[in-house]
Amino acid sequence: MCARGATVAVDLMSGDAGAQAALPACLALLQARPLSRVVLVGTTDALRATEAWPAEVQTRVRCVTATEVVTMDDSIEVALRRKKNASLRVAIEQLKADPASGTMADVCVSAGNTGALMAVARYVLKTMPGIDRPAIATVMPNDRNGDTTVLDLGANVDCTPEHLLQFALMGSALVTAVDDIPAPSVGLLNIGEEMIKGSDTIKRAGELLREAGERGWIHFIGNVEGNDIFKGTARVVVCDGFVGNVALKASEGLARMISAMLREEFSRSPLTKLAALAAMPVLNRFRQRVDPRRYNGAALLGLRGLVFKSHGSADAFAFENALLRAHDAASHQLLDRIQACIHDSLAPAAPIPAGPDSVMPAA
Amino acid sequence: MCARGATVAVDLMSGDAGAQAALPACLALLQARPLSRVVLVGTTDALRATEAWPAEVQTRVRCVTATEVVTMDDSIEVALRRKKNASLRVAIEQLKADPASGTMADVCVSAGNTGALMAVARYVLKTMPGIDRPAIATVMPNDRNGDTTVLDLGANVDCTPEHLLQFALMGSALVTAVDDIPAPSVGLLNIGEEMIKGSDTIKRAGELLREAGERGWIHFIGNVEGNDIFKGTARVVVCDGFVGNVALKASEGLARMISAMLREEFSRSPLTKLAALAAMPVLNRFRQRVDPRRYNGAALLGLRGLVFKSHGSADAFAFENALLRAHDAASHQLLDRIQACIHDSLAPAAPIPAGPDSVMPAA
Structure with a gap:
């Protein structure tokens, strides 16, 4: 590089x-x-x-x-x-x-x-x-100590299969450029791994992505589900802007709720505050790993x-x-x-x- | 009751x-x-x-x-x-x-x-x-120590505005029956609070829900975003099955990743294991609060x-x-x-x- x-x-x-x-x-x-x-x-x-x-x-x-x-x-x-x-x-x-x-x-x-x-x-x-339409791509942390690039995130609410193919090509190029991975895996966000799942648009997009994989443009691994974003099943997850925006914001909301609950539990009484003191270095490391500021910077592609x-x-x-x-x-x-x-x-x-x-x- | x-x-x-x-x-x-x-x-x-x-x-x-x-x-x-x-x-x-x-x-x-x-x-x-179509409704925990009912969660990938209205009516009845709330607040899942956001289907659904609110059938509070599910902005969140399924599974994936990271950090060394021991009662209370088993039981409506x-x-x-x-x-x-x-x-x-x-x- x-x-x-x-x-x-x-x-x-x-x-x-x-x-x-x-x-x-x-x-x-x-x-x-x-x-x-x-x-x-x-x-x-x-x-x-x-x-x-x-x-x-x-x-x-x-x-x-x-x-x-x-x-x-x-x-x-x-x-x-x-x-x-x-x-x-x-x-x-x-x-x-x-x-x-x-x-x-x-x-x-x-x-x-x-x-x-x-x-x-x-x-x-x-x-x-x-x-046809630019997309917004962002990264989310995953279980494999890496990150997953998700696009689109809100620029396009109604996408055709061709748009989703373009997102796949651009997202793949983004990960290659930023993370130096020659052919990052690409998954299509769906509600089941089977090819027959999803709307007609998603099914047709699946065909286009498979074809793009066969032509060597991308490394397409098939359908992925919402939880795969955080499992790191694919390096790039492709979806329309409505779904991507909801998934991103729901995740932000859940992460905020969980950290608020953790804080609440640790500040419940003098005894739990003492426990927090003992656990401080661990909690700090944990906080650093999930710190959303580390994932700031979405690309307009x-x-x-x-x-x-x-x-x-x-x-x-x-x-x-x-x-x-x-x-x-x-x-x-x-x-x-x-x-x-x-x-x-x-x-x-x-x-x-x-x-x-x-x-x-x-x- | x-x-x-x-x-x-x-x-x-x-x-x-x-x-x-x-x-x-x-x-x-x-x-x-x-x-x-x-x-x-x-x-x-x-x-x-x-x-x-x-x-x-x-x-x-x-x-x-x-x-x-x-x-x-x-x-x-x-x-x-x-x-x-x-x-x-x-x-x-x-x-x-x-x-x-x-x-x-x-x-x-x-x-x-x-x-x-x-x-x-x-x-x-x-x-x-x-x-026209039955829906699947489930509850997710929220920041207000209550829960948010979300539907649909996968039964219907392509929804018309009329379907979304039916989901709103059924979800509202579910919360009234289970939680004894006469007119639970209902929000329409969208990518922005403004009425002009989202696809044509979502915009038209927004009009139907508003009208249903004016007729007194539901207590409609307008558009909500992904993070509002966990903020508890509305007691009932209405969306199509594709979006609902992705939001639910992404949340499950994130929760699993966060708890795995927490466990990993606490078992990194003898010292962190000691900290885990001190923090055990707090961590157990926390785990109980976010335990997904407590939210088991989705309704087919x-x-x-x-x-x-x-x-x-x-x-x-x-x-x-x-x-x-x-x-x-x-x-x-x-x-x-x-x-x-x-x-x-x-x-x-x-x-x-x-x-x-x-x-x-x-x-």
Whole structure:
């Protein structure tokens, strides 16, 4: 894999904590990845804080001023038509070559609201040839001490089988780029492992994915169920945006409930508080493993440019994780990989390569 | 609420543990609910064990022999056409009046495979007038120390808005019967709280549910998201079977992963094992609260008879919980309540009652 660094355009302003979370995260990225560069997009006030950064780091920073901020409540309409100088939009525009200098960023990270971010990114960047609808992919931890990439997560509520195939190709390319796995396993989210389960759309998608597997575009392992996300049965789990969004949010809700119950039980009485003290190192390690901030950074895939979304409520640590994920994906040519995958699938359908069964016996 | 007991027909044979789990669970039900009666359906061998039960309890037991068992791998075809003397089917048949004695059970419980149970129940009992498709409802624990009833969970992969309305009416009646809440809050599972979110089916379902709320059939509170299941925002959450199944299984998978991680962290070294010892009483209380066996017992709603499904892998404690839930629902006239709800909704559409705004001012 190529180890060159990448340039990350960062929208400093759009998260709940604004530049207070984003700036320390950018500094941490620059220090963790010596070849990385950042383009910071924010108000003059926010950008001023970088003056105190170490000189070595400053050489890898470029600042771009934006005068407006897209809020969580702004409609897509407002984000698209009214706030043309918002940090979210200016950050995305950094992915296009500057006519004067020719410089451009490789990837953009924003904690802006999902609807606005997707709409502005689509408008500014356009979708890739062969992609009908961009998708949002995120990672969830699994039982095998790894993570499972799930897409789509809310951009598309009604998906055709062809859309689901595109998601599979893009998700597979994402895992290859980020985790350096040549042919990650891909599963289709369904309500049973048998091929006959699910709606007509899902059954047809299963056929398309199987065919894509036979052509060598992806490593398709068949249907998976909701629990397989956390079992790590497949590295990539493909579903429509409605189902993916519900599964993600239900999991977030359950994790929050469980940790609240654990806290409640440990603070019930002086005796249980003493037990908590004894168990503290263990509980801390456990908390670290399930910390959702470690999984921050969802990829918007299928656009002519790389955009990552940080959670709106991200703190500096969570934002840093989104930046690292975005940087590493870009430095491993995620965009080129997706384009290559999609390009292969668009070529005139060649016959499916024959399996070992049909190989002629040696004379 | 009426406190009369109910007669529960129990399929002893279909779960993974067969009569070994089911029989002790039946005895526990009879002891916990002094007015309850059971009809035990199983092989002669299995039924013989009841001879050792206390005499008082035996007066409330009737035994019915079945010669076959539907296995987890049996197709719906096999369950329907070939195994007519299977315990699963004979247990469901107890819900129909015996022509000789006129006696019948009020509710049936089986741990048989979901597809076969639903198919046989539909065939034997038929659906209720006004119901196109029966639904499966289960409860999940929530943050408010209560539980959330979710339906559908897998019986219907493609739902129309009208189906979702029927699920809402039936789920509402279920919570009223089991938890004695006159008008439980009902939410429609969606990917955002705003009315404009989701597919056309979901949007139209939202309109139907709102109208049902205005007519006083249900207490509709609007859209809810995946995390609201565990927040307890609504007592009843309505969704199609595909989404419900994925949300349920993803939650099961996550809960299993979290508890495995917790166990792993506490058994990492002699020191952490010591900490586990100190924290044992707290961890046990915590485990009890999230124990999935406490939430066993899914209701098949919309049939002309009450059927509850226990988890296939249920042990005696889990099976007992399914029996208690089924018994209490039946003794609180769940079937009549559902029929009344559906009947109201089938009446010729009366104008929606006027709200306070349109009341004429007193002269």
